Amino acid sequence: MQRKNIVVIGSSGHGRVVADILSLMPGYRVTGFIDAFREKGTVCFGDLTVLGGEQDLPELMAAHQITGGIVGIGDNWVRSQVVAKIQAIMPSFEFINAIHPSAVISNTANIGHGNIIAANAVINTNTVIGNHCIVNTAASIDHDSHMDNYASVAPRVVTGGNVTIGAYTAVSIGAVVKHGISIGEQSIVGAGAVVLKPVPPFSIWYGVPARNMGERKAGDKYL
Numbered sequence: 001m002q003r004k005n006i007v008v009i010g011s012s013g014h015g016r017v018v019a020d021i022l023s024l025m026p027g028y029r030v031t032g033f034i035d036a037f038r039e040k041g042t043v044c045f046g047d048l049t050v051l052g053g054e055q056d057l058p059e060l061m062a063a064h065q066i067t068g069g070i071v072g073i074g075d076n077w078v079r080s081q082v083v084a085k086i087q088a089i090m091p092s093f094e095f096i097n098a099i100h101p102s103a104v105i106s107n108t109a110n111i112g113h114g115n116i117i118a119a120n121a122v123i124n125t126n127t128v129i130g131n132h133c134i135v136n137t138a139a140s141i142d143h144d145s146h147m148d149n150y151a152s153v154a155p156r157v158v159t160g161g162n163v164t165i166g167a168y169t170a171v172s173i174g175a176v177v178k179h180g181i182s183i184g185e186q187s188i189v190g191a192g193a194v195v196l197k198p199v200p201p202f203s204i205w206y207g208v209p210a211r212n213m214g215e216r217k218a219g220d221k222y223l
């Protein structure tokens with residue numbers, strides 16, 4: 001099989017997990033990392049190094065026959081900013097999905113592009129995952145659910161069926177979301193929360209049962 005040469009944008013812990021997943025996918029060869037905040041040549045994962053920043057992409061793509069890649073940045077808002085920057089610099093950049101071979105994904109699920117589906121994740125029947133989302137290690141999104149663009153679920157999150165997770169919203173590590181619940185855009189569900197009521201947009205909810213603990217603005221830090 002002809003492997004596509006690709007890059008991972010972001011070389012922190014999450015970016016390296018993404019490179020690890022891609023190294024297990026037969027269709028791709030990871031050429032290296034793009035990271036404007038780390039010196040060129042820094043070794044990040046195995047023998048893979050930082051090749052340059054986003055501005056260097058046109059030159060790097062031509063030199064290494066790179067067709068595209070994926071943004072491996074955990075913060076949902078920052079990830080969206082970097083995707084926009086790449087689209088402006090290199091409109092032909094193809095955003096791919098990084099899907100761990102142990103992930104279980106229904107044939108009836110619909111998955112966009114730029115998504116990270118980590119080890120042992122489950123995406124069940126008729127669920128829709130938008131673009132540039134993260135379904136992290138051993139998270140489970142059950143049937144007929146919907147994750148909007150740039151949403152994320154952290155390791156061991158479990159949702160029931162018919163759950164909606166709005167754009168840019170982060171459901172934190174180990175949280176449980178009851179079936180039928182809708183979580184609005186740009187919200188945070190805190191670690192270990194049990195969500196039994198709908199979560200409005202731009203809000204922070206946590207606890208057992210989860211309650212409204214505050215409001216937030218787009219781009220507020222949560223990691």
Ligand SMILES: CC(=O)SCCNC(=O)CCNC(=O)[C@H](O)C(C)(C)COP(=O)(O)OP(=O)(O)OC[C@H]1O[C@@H](n2cnc3c(N)ncnc32)[C@H](O)[C@@H]1OP(=O)(O)O
Pocket residue numbers: 136154155171172173188189190191192193204206207222223
């Ligand atoms: C592979 C990976 O690493 S993926 C990333 C995994 N990481 C996560 O998912 C973590 C996400 N972050 C959280 O869940 C955070 O707790 C947040 C964003 C919900 C809240 O963070 P902050 O606003 O900074 O809260 P802060 O730490 O100041 O705590 C405020 C109070 O709320 C409590 N609190 C904070 N989060 C929670 C929570 N999830 N559940 C219960 N109580 C909480 C704190 O104990 C503290 O109580 P205190 O005042 O009595 O000491």
